[in-house]
Amino acid sequence: MSSCSTKCGKKAVLKRPKTGDVLCKECFFEAFETEIHFTITRAKLFKAGMTVAVAASGGKDSTVLAYILKILNERFNYDLRLVLLSIDEGITGYRDDSLDTVKRNRDDYDMPLTILSYKDLYGWTMDEIVAEIGRKNNCTFCGVFRRQALDRGAALLKVDCIATGHNADDIAETVLMNILRGDLARLNRCTSIITGHGDGIARVKPLKYTYEKEIVMYAYFKQLVYFSTECIFAPNAYRGHARVLLKDMEKIDPAVIMNIIHSGESLTVNEEVNMPTLTKCSRCNHVSSQTVCKACVLLEGLNRGLPKLGIGKSSKAKKMIAEHDKKKYECSSSAENKQCICKNDPVGNSIDRKNDVTW
Numbered sequence: 597m598s599s600c601s602t603k604c605g606k607k608a609v610l611k612r613p614k615t616g617d618v619l620c621k622e623c624f625f626e627a628f629e630t631e632i633h634f635t636i637t638r639a640k641l642f643k644a645g646m647t648v649a650v651a652a653s654g655g656k657d658s659t660v661l662a663y664i665l666k667i668l669n670e671r672f673n674y675d676l677r678l679v680l681l682s683i684d685e686g687i688t689g690y691r692d693d694s695l696d697t698v699k700r701n702r703d704d705y706d707m708p709l710t711i712l713s714y715k716d717l718y719g720w721t722m723d724e725i726v727a728e729i730g731r732k733n734n735c736t737f738c739g740v741f742r743r744q745a746l747d748r749g750a751a752l753l754k755v756d757c758i759a760t761g762h763n764a765d766d767i768a769e770t771v772l773m774n775i776l777r778g779d780l781a782r783l784n785r786c787t788s789i790i791t792g793h794g795d796g797i798a799r800v801k802p803l804k805y806t807y808e809k810e811i812v813m814y815a816y817f818k819q820l821v822y823f824s825t826e827c828i829f830a831p832n833a834y835r836g837h838a839r840v841l842l843k844d845m846e847k848i849d850p851a852v853i854m855n856i857i858h859s860g861e862s863l864t865v866n867e868e869v870n871m872p873t874l875t876k877c878s879r880c881n882h883v884s885s886q887t888v889c890k891a892c893v894l895l896e897g898l899n900r901g902l903p904k905l906g907i908g909k910s911s912k913a914k915k916m917i918a919e920h921d922k923k924k925y926e927c928s929s930s931a932e933n934k935q936c937i938c939k940n941d942p943v944g945n946s947i948d949r950k951n952d953v954t955w
């Protein structure tokens with residue numbers, strides 16, 4: 597390879613996927629770190645004195661995020677207290693191994709680590725949920741529960757905000773996915789670098805403009821320890837299509853990633869479009885756009901032996917509950933009923949009616 601395009605005199609070792617510049621290792625580090633610092637300061641992600649929970653999965657993105665926040669915090673005196681927050685979804689052979697990596701990061705980066713598990717928070721591991729629901733819709737449970745679990749962890753730790761490792765590719769993919777689905781409410785908010793502000797604990801995405809390929813390169817040249825195995829359960833199929841589309845387009849022109857993000861940022865949703873208003877879940881008191889949040893509906897479904905409850909539209913869930921209740925009524929009025937649905941109901945007739953979901 598030729599010499600570094602910054603004219604530092606060193607030999608280039610890589611070509612930056614984002615800009616096409618050929619750079620030596622040191623100049624790449626400098627460019628990569630400075631861009632993230634610029635993103636953080638321009639969007640005013642942090643204030644001095646804040647405690648920030650880095651949502652750490654052990655994967656490349658959150659590992660690079662934890663590392664980079666540590667060095668930028670020291671270099672530019674952000675005056676942040678950084679802690680690691682991990683969620684153990686209970687996926688044997690996947691999350692248990694990646695959490696070992698997070699524990700190593702905890703020691704290497706000298707940051708306290710808190711791990712919360714789905715089992716403790718919800719009474720179910722993902723292994724158990726998949727045994728109930730199968731591999732098709734399990735990502736819905738995992739995503740909804742993780743989102744809330746991070747909020748609960750952040751509240752427990754009394755942190756000021758949560759930083760996640762979402763990168764530019766993730767954001768561009770999400771924009772595409774929301775366009776393909778016609779989900780205008782999500783399209784409207786998916787490019788925000790700060791979310792949840794005012795409704796709970798803020799979430800920030802310092803790697804919003806950082807290309808995935810560069811994150812991998814940075815981790816490689818810095819020899820960071822991260823866990824690179826994909827989740828053993830079926831990936832989110834729809835996101836997979838958006839990902840393939842994005843990767844194909846990136847081969848033609850790497851600028852498409854930034855172009856899609858900028859397009860998403862510039863979109864204004866027509867005023868006539870109904871936007872959800874955020875409120876608090878009547879059951880768990882966490883942020884929700886419905887009277888009862890998605891996590892509570894999904895959990896209710898699991899506990900009632902109706903795991904598909906909460907998958908799809910809320911009207912479908914209402915119908916399922918009504919049918920379920922009707923069958924239970926029929927069952928209790930006929931002791932001989934051999935088809936009784938209660939046999940499959942882990943809580944049986946002991947369901948406390950006061951705690952039933954109301955919409």
Ligand SMILES: Nc1ncnc2c1ncn2[C@@H]1O[C@H](COP(=O)(O)OP(=O)(O)OP(=O)(O)O)[C@@H](O)[C@H]1O
Nearest residue numbers: 651652653655656657658659681682683760761762
């Ligand atoms: N189990 C978890 N515990 C804590 N944070 C998580 C967990 N899973 C995901 N996150 C956070 O959400 C971000 C996006 O998650 P996603 O599942 O898209 O992973 P990813 O793109 O593979 O990122 P990573 O490389 O960090 O695993 C992660 O970067 C991390 O900050």
